[in-house]
Amino acid sequence: MKELMLGNKAVARGLYEAGCSVISSYPGTPSTEITEEAAKYDEIYCEWAPNEKVALEAAHGATLGGVRAACAMKHVGLNVAADPLFTISYQGLNAGLVICVADDPGMHSSQNEQDSRHYARAAKVPMLEPSDSEEAREFVHRAYEISENYNTPVLLRLCTRVAHSQSVTQTTERVLPERVPYVKDPAKVMMTKNSRDAHVRVEQRTRDLTAWAESCSLNRMELGTDTSLGIITSGTCYEYAREVWGEMASILKIGMSYPLPEQLFLDFARKVDRLIVLEELDPILEDHCRKLGLSVEGKSLFPICGELSPNLIRQAAGLPVPESRKLEEEIPMRPPVMCAGCPHRGVFYILKKLGCMVYGDIGCYTLGAVAPLNAMDLNVCMGASCSGLHGFLKAAGDEWESRSVGVIGDSTFIHSGITGVIDSAYNMSNSTIIILDNSITGMTGHQQNPATGKNLRGEPAGKVDLEALCRAVGFERVRVEDPYDLEAFEEALKEELTAQAPSIIISRRPCVMIKGVKHEAPIEPKTEKCVGCKSCMRIGCPAISVAEGKVRIDTTLCVGCKVCSKLCKFGVL
Amino acid sequence: MGHLEGDNEMETKNIMIVGVGGQGTLLASKLLGWVLMEKGYDVKVSEVHGMSQRGGSVVTYVRYGERVYSPVIDRGEADIIVAFEQLEAARWLDYLKVGGRILVNTQKTEPMPVITGSAVYPEDLPEKMRSAGAQVDAWDFLLPARMAGSAKAVNIALMGRLSTYFPEDWESVWQEGLEKNVPERFLEMNRKAFEFGKKIQELDK
Numbered sequence: 001m002k003e004l005m006l007g008n009k010a011v012a013r014g015l016y017e018a019g020c021s022v023i024s025s026y027p028g029t030p031s032t033e034i035t036e037e038a039a040k041y042d043e044i045y046c047e048w049a050p051n052e053k054v055a056l057e058a059a060h061g062a063t064l065g066g067v068r069a070a071c072a073m074k075h076v077g078l079n080v081a082a083d084p085l086f087t088i089s090y091q092g093l094n095a096g097l098v099i100c101v102a103d104d105p106g107m108h109s110s111q112n113e114q115d116s117r118h119y120a121r122a123a124k125v126p127m128l129e130p131s132d133s134e135e136a137r138e139f140v141h142r143a144y145e146i147s148e149n150y151n152t153p154v155l156l157r158l159c160t161r162v163a164h165s166q167s168v169t170q171t172t173e174r175v176l177p178e179r180v181p182y183v184k185d186p187a188k189v190m191m192t193k194n195s196r197d198a199h200v201r202v203e204q205r206t207r208d209l210t211a212w213a214e215s216c217s218l219n220r221m222e223l224g225t226d227t228s229l230g231i232i233t234s235g236t237c238y239e240y241a242r243e244v245w246g247e248m249a250s251i252l253k254i255g256m257s258y259p260l261p262e263q264l265f266l267d268f269a270r271k272v273d274r275l276i277v278l279e280e281l282d283p284i285l286e287d288h289c290r291k292l293g294l295s296v297e298g299k300s301l302f303p304i305c306g307e308l309s310p311n312l313i314r315q316a317a318g319l320p321v322p323e324s325r326k327l328e329e330e331i332p333m334r335p336p337v338m339c340a341g342c343p344h345r346g347v348f349y350i351l352k353k354l355g356c357m358v359y360g361d362i363g364c365y366t367l368g369a370v371a372p373l374n375a376m377d378l379n380v381c382m383g384a385s386c387s388g389l390h391g392f393l394k395a396a397g398d399e400w401e402s403r404s405v406g407v408i409g410d411s412t413f414i415h416s417g418i419t420g421v422i423d424s425a426y427n428m429s430n431s432t433i434i435i436l437d438n439s440i441t442g443m444t445g446h447q448q449n450p451a452t453g454k455n456l457r458g459e460p461a462g463k464v465d466l467e468a469l470c471r472a473v474g475f476e477r478v479r480v481e482d483p484y485d486l487e488a489f490e491e492a493l494k495e496e497l498t499a500q501a502p503s504i505i506i507s508r509r510p511c512v513m514i515k516g517v518k519h520e521a522p523i524e525p526k527t528e529k530c531v532g533c534k535s536c537m538r539i540g541c542p543a544i545s546v547a548e549g550k551v552r553i554d555t556t557l558c559v560g561c562k563v564c565s566k567l568c569k570f571g572v573l
Numbered sequence: 574m575g576h577l578e579g580d581n582e583m584e585t586k587n588i589m590i591v592g593v594g595g596q597g598t599l600l601a602s603k604l605l606g607w608v609l610m611e612k613g614y615d616v617k618v619s620e621v622h623g624m625s626q627r628g629g630s631v632v633t634y635v636r637y638g639e640r641v642y643s644p645v646i647d648r649g650e651a652d653i654i655v656a657f658e659q660l661e662a663a664r665w666l667d668y669l670k671v672g673g674r675i676l677v678n679t680q681k682t683e684p685m686p687v688i689t690g691s692a693v694y695p696e697d698l699p700e701k702m703r704s705a706g707a708q709v710d711a712w713d714f715l716l717p718a719r720m721a722g723s724a725k726a727v728n729i730a731l732m733g734r735l736s737t738y739f740p741e742d743w744e745s746v747w748q749e750g751l752e753k754n755v756p757e758r759f760l761e762m763n764r765k766a767f768e769f770g771k772k773i774q775e776l777d778k
Contacts, residue, residue: 108621130615132644142659165607165644166618236644243643311647322649324667326706331664332692334684336594336629367627372689445622511606537689542628545688556724565746 005169007162010133011039019176020070022062024055027444028074029109030163032100039456048447048456052077053417056084060138063093065114066179074098075116088153088188090198094180096147100138102158102385105280106307109322115270115281116157116437120258124202126209127155127258131238133167150205161236211260219253221268224248228492230272243310260288269294280308314548338367340543341559343509344436344484348375349539350490361385364442372540383416389431402497406433410451423476424502432496433504438511470502470504477503486566512559520560523553523573536564585638587646591665592657594683597728602633604732607635608750619644655731658682659698677711684688717769728767733770
């Protein structure tokens with residue numbers, strides 16, 4: 001059947017068709033919909049794991065149990081999963097394993113733009129790279145074949161423009177492979193001789209795959225009538241190349257970006273006059289060409305940083321770009337903001353008021369860094385707020401203890417924050433951590449997590465008791481506060497900052513965007529009392545603006561949280 | 574304003590849908606993409622999810638033709654821009670082909686820098702875009718949405734107006750598209766919004 005399908009949905013479709021039976025993932029833009037869409041098929045068991053390392057280990061465990069399995073994550077998630085990845089590469093599988101990883105060139109929703117192709121080479125694991133939805137679906141089938149033929153996990157690399165683009169896809173029916181029985185094999189214990197033997201096997205596997213890459217249909221030489229220029233490319237860049245140079249151009253399209261063929265590159269080079277490599281992020285195909293002694297242009301023309309686009313490529317290649325007109329007018333920016341009624345807002349308002357050093361983390365609450373709150377000092381990666389603050393306090397000393405906090409969401413805390421607070425409890429730093437528990441994984445589009453009491457499908461599930469967990473790892477000072485109650489929250493925070501013991505404040509209030517969370521009636525401002533002091537504007541609520549010197553509430557946005565009311569001294573709100 | 578008759582059928586056409594995160598641009602592009610595929614075109618729709626959806630500036634690219642390659646539309650390439658908000662129309666204007674059409678919902682949503690007073694919301698944007706050579710089709714689409722029963726149906730009201738740019742005999746496909754892409758409990762309301770959007774010229778008098 002023909003369907004217009006999102007790249008991520010096409011991956012899910014491919015997993016379904018190829019008989020994948022278990023998926024364990026952690027959400028992360030732009031990979032999240034792979035698992036969400038797969039969960040719509042009753043035949044696939046799907047779960048959200050606490051983090052990507054656990055997800056990969058669980059998926060690998062499922063292959064040992066005899067079924068095809070998968071996991072999905074964003075590029076930075078692969079850093080977390082790197083530990084099992086490298087050794088699973090050695091140990092092998094019992095049934096096929098596909099690891100979907102979505103890179104984010106241009107950082108639409110990420111803290112860095114690392115290139116996952118490095119992992120394929122580093123872990124010696126083959127990587128496939130589709131360039132549209134139809135390939136995304138088809139390459140899942142191919143990935144399982146490679147995985148089982150060569151006894152290796154296979155990475156399926158997407159980028160934002162493949163993951164989040166819809167294109168026409170041809171679907172097929174599901175074919176379920178026979179379950180592979182589990183048999184104890186002493187060679188699977190990864191130590192000493194077993195590991196040394198495994199490494200030798202992995203090197204041979206890479207040589208075998210390299211030989212196969214020369215003739216496999218994933219890599220394609222498309223010689224056009226114009227051979228004055230030859231373009232070596234992969235993924236979305238293939239689509240850009242066709243867009244810019246048209247159907248007459250000669251292209252070497254690489255569908256398997258690791259391991260790369262050699263003879264195929266050399267053959268292509270002989271057939272064209274000039275070679276360019278078109279790839280986003282790092283010069284991986286380009287370096288391969290240089291290793292083969294080919295003279296190519298790549299990063300000398302196109303940038304390493306950011307996404308490529310048709311015009312950017314045209315400009316770099318000296319081709320004309322379409323004419324366009326801008327308004328002379330200054331157009332104000334529209335940065336993302338915390339939603340009206342967001343429970344995080346009050347917390348950041350208090351942190352700003354108290355002038356705290358705030359070590360932030362990854363989630364919606366990273367928006368606490370933007371104007372007018374500007375209340376976050378920095379963030380690094382999932383969980384760093386807890387461990388980073390601990391290290392900071394060990395160095396900065398007592399004077400900072402009373403004005404430094406780590407701020408982390410519930411899902412992020414479970415993902416990687418918990419080990420950081422254990423460091424803090426065990427090694428006794430006098431830290432204050434605020435867990436922003438909004439009962440959901442917000443930024444990636446509302447996924448359940450181990451602290452919400454529901455599983456991926458929204459059914460009742462096990463639930464981490466955050467208070468008990470924090471106490472169990474050694475925090476004696478653990479309290480729960482309501483972030484809508486600014487006064488009480490401020491008092492609590494002051495107490496914990498001055499306390500001579502590490503403490504955790506759980507700021508508990510569900511995200512207002514969760515279905516079923518009750519909204520209060522919008523605020524009706526008593527405009528006649530408004531003096532236009534703009535005190536209410538300090539919290540940066542998108543529902544509040546000032547028109548003709550008086551406050552105005554956007555009733556389509558306001559959910560009646562009344563945080564602004566607490567800032568108004570004139571009883572307007 | 575006539576439909577796309579007389580254009581080269583084979584050439585890839587570009588439509589951008591721009592707005593503010595939360596305005597329902599994704600549903601609009603899903604509907605449009607579905608209709609174009611149903612009419613036999615190769616189609617690509619590129620969306621933005623994640624961080625920027627939180628009230629930020631959002632853009633969706635819809636491309637169709639005999640064979641579509643790039644999932645994105647670049648500056649100077651859009652045949653049509655559908656803007657859910659005035660300021661977003663102005664922000665993306667340089668993506669429009671010179672002389673291209675821009676369908677604008679005249680609703681204003683102030684961005685945070687305007688709310689906090691560090692920037693000013695520019696006046697008379699539709700007029701300024703006209704002066705820059707764009708064919709501007711600007712109406713208040715909140716009106717048909719509210720008439721249909723919800724301010725949230727602005728997206729489908731805009732699609733109603735956009736449908737008038739295409740041949741009239743596409744109507745049944747648009748209707749089927751609504752059925753296939755809009756959740757059932759909102760279907761009737763969205764059908765009305767689509768209808769009122771189509772007739773915006775008569776409503777806005």
